[in-house]
Amino acid sequence: MDRIKLSPNFYLDEFTRSQTAVRHGIDMSVVPGGLIYSNLRLLCKQLLQPIRNELGPVNISSGYRPLALNKLIRGSSSSQHCIGKAADFTVTGYTPLQVAQWIEANLPRYDQLIHEFGQWVHISIAGPFRDARLNSLTAVSVPQRFRKPKTVYVPGILSIEDAVTRV
Numbered sequence: 001m002d003r004i005k006l007s008p009n010f011y012l013d014e015f016t017r018s019q020t021a022v023r024h025g026i027d028m029s030v031v032p033g034g035l036i037y038s039n040l041r042l043l044c045k046q047l048l049q050p051i052r053n054e055l056g057p058v059n060i061s062s063g064y065r066p067l068a069l070n071k072l073i074r075g076s077s078s079s080q081h082c083i084g085k086a087a088d089f090t091v092t093g094y095t096p097l098q099v100a101q102w103i104e105a106n107l108p109r110y111d112q113l114i115h116e117f118g119q120w121v122h123i124s125i126a127g128p129f130r131d132a133r134l135n136s137l138t139a140v141s142v143p144q145r146f147r148k149p150k151t152v153y154v155p156g157i158l159s160i161e162d163a164v165t166r167v
Ligand SMILES: [Zn+2]
Pocket: 062, 081, 086, 087, 088, 122, 123
């Protein structure tokens, strides 16, 4: 079957790949023309394709997440991944911090932009009917005594070293 293109450099299958979904038999199919598909296309058009055009190849690590998958990986219950409005990615040749800083300075139309643990960038669109919030955050993992580490979101795009001092 031919790959379905969302924008000049992005294909639908890049957003529906998940080892966890395969292992648990979760259906990742997205209906062309449906709501999730339209949101993914808008995500590519407004954000990912402009990033690709300026910085080069974008590697999507997580795109669409059906609710069952989101639950399994303990994602936020209101995650924009569940409606195809968000993606996690890295860009070849740049650190996630560099990518997030570039987006913040050059692409002021994201709904939420998160520098996640120094490992990847999360970005989302508001969608066709809402204004973009331009909410930028840095996620850090804070060790807890006798408990699992806690994720804290610090305002702004910061290095992880800077972000932990502001927790
Ligand atoms: Zn994400």
